[in-house]
Amino acid sequence: MFNRNMGVKDKYNKLSPAERDFVWWNAIAAINFNENASTALAEAQKRFGASTLHNGSGDSFRHCFWSAMNARDQGIAVARKFGEAHEDWVGNPANEKTMDLHNNSVGFDIGGWSIGATDRHLAVLCVEAWVNKKLIQIDSAKGSDLVYSNSYEKKLYR
Amino acid sequence: MSEVRRWKCVLLLVASFGLNSCSKTVKPAVNAQQEIQNAFTSLQVGQRVDLASAANFGWDRVLVVGPYTPESTMKPFMNDVPSELDDIGISNRDDIHVLLFLESKVFVRAIVLPRHIAEFSKAILLQPISRGQANFERGAKDNEFVLAPSGQIEH
Numbered sequence: 001m002f003n004r005n006m007g008v009k010d011k012y013n014k015l016s017p018a019e020r021d022f023v024w025w026n027a028i029a030a031i032n033f034n035e036n037a038s039t040a041l042a043e044a045q046k047r048f049g050a051s052t053l054h055n056g057s058g059d060s061f062r063h064c065f066w067s068a069m070n071a072r073d074q075g076i077a078v079a080r081k082f083g084e085a086h087e088d089w090v091g092n093p094a095n096e097k098t099m100d101l102h103n104n105s106v107g108f109d110i111g112g113w114s115i116g117a118t119d120r121h122l123a124v125l126c127v128e129a130w131v132n133k134k135l136i137q138i139d140s141a142k143g144s145d146l147v148y149s150n151s152y153e154k155k156l157y158r
Numbered sequence: 159m160s161e162v163r164r165w166k167c168v169l170l171l172v173a174s175f176g177l178n179s180c181s182k183t184v185k186p187a188v189n190a191q192q193e194i195q196n197a198f199t200s201l202q203v204g205q206r207v208d209l210a211s212a213a214n215f216g217w218d219r220v221l222v223v224g225p226y227t228p229e230s231t232m233k234p235f236m237n238d239v240p241s242e243l244d245d246i247g248i249s250n251r252d253d254i255h256v257l258l259f260l261e262s263k264v265f266v267r268a269i270v271l272p273r274h275i276a277e278f279s280k281a282i283l284l285q286p287i288s289r290g291q292a293n294f295e296r297g298a299k300d301n302e303f304v305l306a307p308s309g310q311i312e313h
Contacts, residue, residue, distance in 0.1 A: 010245060016253075041250055045228055053226040054252060089253050091274020096252070140280060 018085035026082070029074045033066075033082055036073070040066035043123050055096060060103045060135040060149050064126040067107025069119060076112040080104070095144050103135045190215060194257065194269050198276040198303070201296045206306050209257075209292035217259035217266045220292050224283040225252035225273075232258070235286055240265040260286075277302040 011034070015023060023030040040062045048058030070079035083104040087097050110125045111117075117125075129135055135149035190213060197212035209220060221235055228249050229239050236258075246268060248256050255278055259266040279297070282305050293306035 014247065014251070037250065041226075050228055050231050053228070054224060059226065091272065092253070093273075 016085065016089040018088040019082070022082050022085045026078060029078050029082065032073050033070050033079075036066055036069040039069065039119060043119075047123075047127070055099065055138040055140065057130065057137060057149060057153065060099065060137040061126055061130050063100050063103035064107040064110065064129055064135055065123050067104040068111035068114070068122040068126060071108045071111030072114055072117060072122065073111075076108045079111070080108055083108070093144075095138060095146055099136050099138060099146060106134050190267065191269055195271060195275055198271060198294075203296055203298050205296050207294045207303070209294065210289050213257075213259060213267075213269070215259075215267065217261050218289050219260045219263075219286045220289070221258040221260065221286055222278045222283050223248055223256040223258055224278065224280070225254070226250070227284065231284060235284075236260055236263050236265050238265065240268070242268045246270060275301070279304045281305075 012020065012023065043065055044053060044058040044062035048056070048061060050058075052058035053062070067079060067083055070082065073079075083101070087100050106129050107126065110129065111122060114122060114125070126135075130149045133148035133150050136146050137149055139145050139147040139152055141152065193214070194209075194212050197207045197209075201207070213220075219235075221232065223232065226249060229243055232239055232243070242265075243256070243258075246254075246256055248254065253273055255271045255273060255276065257269040257271060259269070276294075278294075279302055287305065291305075294303040295306040296302070297304045
């Protein structure tokens with residue numbers, strides 16, 4: 001969503017109307033979520049392959065981790081409100097939206113029950129969620145089907 | 159010619175040269191971003207976009223960059239990753255694709271295409287496509303564009 005090197009106005013202009021509305025009323029939380037978004041992306045890039053960062057394992061982990069940090073920092077209700085606004089843009093494919101909102105929900109639960117936890121701790125919990133098939137992602141080999149996380153990757157190692 | 163007049167002429171020449179230099183840096187009035195977006199908008203299944211015509215400026219290769227693409231993965235295709243990509247923030251966004259136009263591996267221009275206008279088949283992401291082959295055809299699936307049969311990815 002955001003980029004650290006961009007100006008504030010540039011960032012604001014790239015937001016969806018729903019996100020702008022959220023930022024207008026929750027500026028402090030939005031700044032916090034912006035930082036968390038960068039942390040989540042960097043962690044996903046470290047842990048998962050580049051090809052999985054959109055609709056794959058890396059994407060599912062990133063949404064979980066970002067939402068977990070947001071819920072830990074600002075509470076589940078505010079984090080969920082922004083998570084829903086973030087997915088509310090024209091043309092967002094239904095399966096991608098379903099995937100992102102589901103993985104956000106897992107992250108909200110993790111972060112909401114982990115007040116004071118470190119980023120690293122939340123990242124580990126989201127990896128556990130991914131390993132235990134709690135997250136969902138899109139199996140590009142089967143078109144656009146949603147599958148549980150860590151489902152088709154195992155096939156690669158058998 | 160007196161010394162004063164000669165200096166006046168020299169200053170006039172310098173000034174006009176400066177003005178001309180400035181005018182050369184002004185980009186053409188054509189809004190490439192809008193023209194290319196228009197070319198992809200409201201096409202029926204099977205209809206094509208000839209990118210060479212729609213992107214009417216100098217380029218010889220185009221890269222289609224998908225959502226959440228790290229900038230590091232674009233490095234093999236160009237001499238320098240431009241700051242424009244940082245401004246667009248494609249590594250952090252899933253609502254757009256970026257068409258990256260190159261000439262002799264030098265960045266020329268980045269055009270943002272919102273995904274509600276055009277989706278691109280994953281098979282053509284981050285593959286250099288030559289200007290002559292950059293024909294995109296709207297497929298049957300949603301608003302996904304694939305490389306037209308005449309199109310060819312370079313290896």
